[in-house]
Amino acid sequence: xxxxxDFFTMHKSANLFLLLLLLAITFIASFSTIFKVHYDxxxxxxxxxSGSTIKFVNNWLEETPQKLHFVNYESPDSIEFNETTExxxxxxxxxxxxxxxxxxxxxxxxNTIGIxxxxxxxMICFLLEVLLFGxxxxxxxxxxxxxxxxxxxxxxxxxxxxxxxxxxxxxxxxNVYFADQCIILFVMAFLLVEYECYYCEKKSLSISLNFxxxxxxxxxxxxxxxxxxxxxxxxxxxxxxxxxxxxxxxHIIINxxxxxxxxxxxxxxxxxxxxxxxxxxxxxxxxxxxRAGLVKTDTGPGALNTPKFIIKNLIWNFIYAFGLKENLxxxxxxxxxxxxxxxxxxxxxKKSHFVYKEIIFSKNGIIIILGVISPILxxxxxxxxxxxxxxxxxxxxxxxxxxxxxxxxxSVNFNNYFEKKIVYLGKIKISYFxxxxxxxxLCIAFLTAVPFSSRSFRKSRMEEYHDYHxxxxxxDNTSFEHVCFSFSYEIPNNPPxxxxxxxxxxxxxxxxxxxxxxxxxxxxxxxxxxxIDKTALSTLTNxxxxxxxxxxxxxxxxxxxxxxxxxxxxxxxxxxxxx
Numbered sequence: 001x002x003x004x005x006d007f008f009t010m011h012k013s014a015n016l017f018l019l020l021l022l023l024a025i026t027f028i029a030s031f032s033t034i035f036k037v038h039y040d041x042x043x044x045x046x047x048x049x050s051g052s053t054i055k056f057v058n059n060w061l062e063e064t065p066q067k068l069h070f071v072n073y074e075s076p077d078s079i080e081f082n083e084t085t086e087x088x089x090x091x092x093x094x095x096x097x098x099x100x101x102x103x104x105x106x107x108x109x110x111n112t113i114g115i116x117x118x119x120x121x122x123m124i125c126f127l128l129e130v131l132l133f134g135x136x137x138x139x140x141x142x143x144x145x146x147x148x149x150x151x152x153x154x155x156x157x158x159x160x161x162x163x164x165x166x167x168x169x170x171x172x173x174x175n176v177y178f179a180d181q182c183i184i185l186f187v188m189a190f191l192l193v194e195y196e197c198y199y200c201e202k203k204s205l206s207i208s209l210n211f212x213x214x215x216x217x218x219x220x221x222x223x224x225x226x227x228x229x230x231x232x233x234x235x236x237x238x239x240x241x242x243x244x245x246x247x248x249x250x251h252i253i254i255n256x257x258x259x260x261x262x263x264x265x266x267x268x269x270x271x272x273x274x275x276x277x278x279x280x281x282x283x284x285x286x287x288x289x290x291r292a293g294l295v296k297t298d299t300g301p302g303a304l305n306t307p308k309f310i311i312k313n314l315i316w317n318f319i320y321a322f323g324l325k326e327n328l329x330x331x332x333x334x335x336x337x338x339x340x341x342x343x344x345x346x347x348x349x350k351k352s353h354f355v356y357k358e359i360i361f362s363k364n365g366i367i368i369i370l371g372v373i374s375p376i377l378x379x380x381x382x383x384x385x386x387x388x389x390x391x392x393x394x395x396x397x398x399x400x401x402x403x404x405x406x407x408x409x410x411s412v413n414f415n416n417y418f419e420k421k422i423v424y425l426g427k428i429k430i431s432y433f434x435x436x437x438x439x440x441x442l443c444i445a446f447l448t449a450v451p452f453s454s455r456s457f458r459k460s461r462m463e464e465y466h467d468y469h470x471x472x473x474x475x476d477n478t479s480f481e482h483v484c485f486s487f488s489y490e491i492p493n494n495p496p497x498x499x500x501x502x503x504x505x506x507x508x509x510x511x512x513x514x515x516x517x518x519x520x521x522x523x524x525x526x527x528x529x530x531x532i533d534k535t536a537l538s539t540l541t542n543x544x545x546x547x548x549x550x551x552x553x554x555x556x557x558x559x560x561x562x563x564x565x566x567x568x569x570x571x572x573x574x575x576x577x578x579x
Contacts, residue, residue: 015149016135022157023134027127027164034451035170035458037123042115042468042497045171045461046391049178050118051497056090056098058112058503061105069276070095070269074493076503079526080483080519088493089277092287094270096222097182114501122177125185126164129173132188133398134160136195137405143199144364144409151434155405158441163401165450167457168321172391175461180391183224187395190216190227191367194234198241198363210258217259221266225382226395228263230374235259237366291385310387314379321393322400323453368406371399404440411436470531470564471502477559477566478504483519484529485509487544488536506531512547515569528569530555535563 031037042050056072063077072095074088081087104121105113138156146152163169173181193213200206220227235256242252274280288294318324375395379386386392412433430438470489478484482504484491490508491498499505509518515528530551537545551567559566 015153016138019134019138019153019156020131022153023130023160024127026157026161027130030165030451031123031126031174034455035165035174037119037174039116039119042500043462043465044175045464046176046389047464047466047497048495049176049181049391050115051495051500052090053097053101053177054113054115054118054500055496056095057101057105058500060098060102061110061112065099065102069273070099071273071276072098074496075505076499077480078483078504079481079523082521082523085278089280089283091274091277091280091283092291093179093224094222094266095273096219096224097177097179099222100182100219101177118177119175122181123174125182126173129185129188130160130164132185132192133163133401136188136192137402139192139195140364140367141405143195145412146433148431148434151431154434155437159401159405162441162445162450163398165454166321166397166401166448167323167450167454168391168393169397170451170454171458171461172394175458176391179224180226180389180394183220183227184394186216186220186223186227187230188398190220190230190234191371191398194238194370195363195367197238198367210255214258214262218262218266221263222269226375226378229377229381230370231259231263233370233374233377237370241363241366291382310383313387317387317390317393318396320457321390322397323448323450323457364409368399368402372396404437404444407440408433408436466497468498468501470506470533471498473559473561473564473566474502474504474506478502478529481525481527482529483507483522483526484531485515485518486531486533487548488533488539489531511543512551529558530567530569532565532567533563534565 042054052072055074055076059073059076060068068084072090072093073084074090075081075086077087101113101118101121105117110117134156137159138152141152141155146155164173173184190213193209193216197206197209197213200209217227217231221231238255238259239252242255274284277283375386375392378395379392471491474484474491484504484506486506486508487510488508489506491502491504491506493499493505507518509515515530519526532548532552540548551569552565555567555569557565558568
């Protein structure tokens with residue numbers, strides 16, 4: 001056993017390889033069994049996010065992003081749209097998420113993607129996030145004074161695995177994918193690189209790390225507004241660290257450029273997208289007002305701007321996202337005890353304020369504060385968006401997962417024990433730090449009831465079901481020239497799940513005459529399809545039933561099964577309207 005310990009002490013790369021291997025095996029096993037991912041299903045809560053990603057990426061794959069000026073459009077290309085802008089430009093977010101998935105699809109030679117591709121892709125990203133987080137925790141422990149290889153491996157493995165098993169991550173990082181999920185990979189990579197920059201002394205390595213950091217900032221700013229805030233806060237803290245290190249003004253300016261240049265490039269690219277869309281200012285400002293809770297109305301989204309509602313919603317989102325509902329009373333008691341303990345420490349320890357200051361303004365303290373402040377600022381600035389979407393909690397989840405670790409390190413800092421004091425866990429000798437970590441970890445595991453709460457959370461989010469039978473039919477039986485109508489069925493551009501599969505909208509009309517009037521400027525080579533849902537006859541008026549029978553008798557069915565019939569309307573208007 002001693003030889004094994006000596007080997008891992010001497011070979012740092014072996015330690016990291018072992019950590020990554022254990023994390024990968026645990027991740028693959030857990031998401032193949034207890035949190036099994038159904039790769040072919042576009043179902044569940046907020047699956048519209050994945051539907052949007054599929055829809056946007058397929059638009060780019062079929063038309064090229066250059067043609068669309070890298071803009072996400074809500075509707076696929078179809079003959080009823082005379083101008084690209086009629087297809088509903090989605091410009092309230094940068095299109096970096098679409099670009100990221102688009103590149104992945106092109107690399108593997110895909111001309112179109114579906115939910116299976118997207119879920120496999122996001123699970124690869126999720127695995128990389130776990131590995132990066134594990135590496136970050138390992139390095140964080142090393143810089144915090146923990147020298148034992150076994151302790152660093154154990155704590156890093158436990159923390160990263162616990163993070164991946166949190167209820168909000170089990171569902172939203174494995175089953176749903178848009179900007180809020182896409183950004184997590186870049187956040188994890190940025191945290192690790194930024195943290196290494198804090199301690200790097202070698203000039204050549206520092207340049208390499210800063211270059212990688214700039215690339216991550218460029219990508220992150222193009223994906224999610226959260227990263228705008230993260231990069232800005234990191235920039236401020238970098239100045240604080242540089243000033244504390246008594247570096248020159250020139251050094252501060254050079255360091256600042258590593259942040260400023262990628263941000264300017266990303267904003268320039270975003271501006272290029274915006275300028276291709278007419279009235280982009282009014283569209284963007286209206287969306288900002290909605291997301292920031294500035295719309296003053298008694299009902300609807302504007303009502304969410306009240307502080308009482310925001311705070312209440314945030315608290316409950318936090319409780320549900322981290323599995324705290326079942327043990328809410330115990331959590332309240334624990335927070336009270338923790339408050340009294342800290343208050344007592346303030347009175348009894350003369351050095352407590354000095355220690356607090358040293359911890360908060362240390363490099364380790366700064367990286368933790370960075371993780372706390374950034375998502376909170378986003379919630380405050382875009383409260384109507386962040387506070388009402390429970391998946392926003394994934395941006396706080398890594399800080400939550402590190403709570404046992406941070407509490408343990410603060411305690412050993414107060415007492416200056418680290419690994420010097422040995423305590424006993426049964427008959428096993430362990431350090432004071434590890435003893436504290438195990439106790440804290442077991443407490444938080446009990447409070448969150450992970451993984452049991454995660455399974456319950458996942459099960460409840462799987463209940464939302466969507467039927468894609470017609471979408472599959474339209475995908476196989478329509479093309480660019482077809483325009484689809486129906487008395488009883490509609491496939492709008494949002495929610496996007498069905499459209500992501502069908503790539504063809506179905507417009508709901510009230511009368512046969514609307515076949516001509518709905519798109520008065522429709523091109524001559526357009527082919528109209530009328531969709532009949534045989535199970536929805538009870539929802540139609542007598543006039544609609546009669547019109548539907550007339551259409552069936554005078555037109556050819558290009559597809560029919562027990563539920564749906566697709567009629568191709570003949571081009572002669574009299575045959576359609578005068579029968």
